[in-house]
Amino acid sequence: MGVRRFGKLGGRPVVWCHGGLSSALDATFFDAAGRQRGAEVIAIDRPGIGRSDYRHLSHIGRWPHLVETVADSLGLDQFAVAGWSAGGPYALACAAMMPERVRAVATLAGMAPLEHISQAFELGLWADRVLIPAAQVSPVVAATLIRASRAAPDRYLAREVLRTAGRRDGAALSGKPLGWVVGAVREATVNGVRGTADDYRRIGRDWGFELGSVRQPTTVWQGDQDALVPAKHARRLANSLPSGTLRMVASAGHYLPALLADAVLHDLAPR
Template sequence: MVWCHGGLSSALDATFFDAAGKRRGAEVIAIDRPGIGRSDYRHLPVIGRWPQLVETVADSLGLGRFAVSGWSAGGPYALACAALMPERVRAVATLAGMAPLDHINQAFELGLWADRVLIPAAQVSPHVAAALVRVSRAAPDRYLASEVRRTAGCRDRAALNGEPLGWVVDAVREATVNGVRGTADDYRRIGRDWGFELGSVRQPATVWQGNQDALVPAKHARRLTNSLPRGTLRMVDSSGHYLPALIADDVLDDLSPR
């Protein structure tokens, strides 16, 4: 499974799949988007260009067919892979995934202040967006941890006790370890046309959504499911945005070859 990390995060959030991958005999390959984490910066004009980079990685690893999944703002990148690499991608899943923003005002549906501010700002000026990312980067770890707990649902808050909470904070910190330009670009791409049509995703597509998600509301999951020809909505009871902490085994089982 190729994993597409969340927004304001990095490939380190795939840590939630380590144990599940070992239990299921699955290889999980997580790739930082350009300029995020340890990835070199390069201009990526639209989300629909991301599959070209994934294909390069897949070729270098000798992968044939594989599944893709993505969390939050990583969901669109997973769907792009399915739409534009139909011969390679056999199934796709989104976890608390974002739907397209038909109007920039829809950014204000999102529960994270950084999303509500950065998505519109990134459409106006990359320099302003980069400055705002630097502001968010300055928040202390204890503040990030408290925000994760505050915005989680009942079940994911309990699952994030101890070490898993540190995985979320580490993934956020890793995103800007080599600068903020990549994260600012991520916000620019999510707020405009994605460069592919959801209707072109012909593979089985599972849309996982926590019914207590305060960051990416359930209306996004419904819009995605209605737009995907083979979309299936799976609501996770008593859960918020941090679904990777809860359903890694379920996601891998769902994406396993049949």
């Protein structure tokens, strides 16, 4: 498993679940805030993505078994979990399947379950609208499309990020942070595309756990200008989670890690 550690080494642990078509490198946004807040953010590449070897996961509910292995190897007892975008479901799965170890949860622009595959077309990113349905029909086809997308130049990826950002996160991404997003996207397929294709397959089918089983305090962060994962996802999540709290972020789009690293770590701190 590819594991990257940000913030204060040995600080209070927060396990990070990276976004879709991304990698553990998107937790770079939490490095400075983690040092200031005394938190260590432990970001794990999902199977076949970034530095993690490929292995088959039948559904998202199998992910916590791998997280538990990493937590055991690092000597973690209890920890918080957070996930961005398509990583939100993986963070929620950890809470559902490890209730004794996960004490709090945050999702940032997190996806809600797709009740029907046609709901993929509600999403604003063309890759999501195409790859989620394609991965259900044929992971080989999805992998071929992802492989072709790797030819897009960095300047195109950067332009697409800024085009789909809100006013506040777009301003926060200018300069070096924008390079972090592009770098995380590139890292996702550094060892092939099979893992990313599997990620799209899992997000478009039954997740393997019920949202009602997530009993821990869960903050659902959502930008009110998010054009990629619409606010209806955040509302469905908050309404389905027994201890869910919806926090709308004014003038913000999809790239909430660029804005909320400090606020999220403060919210996840032990009370």
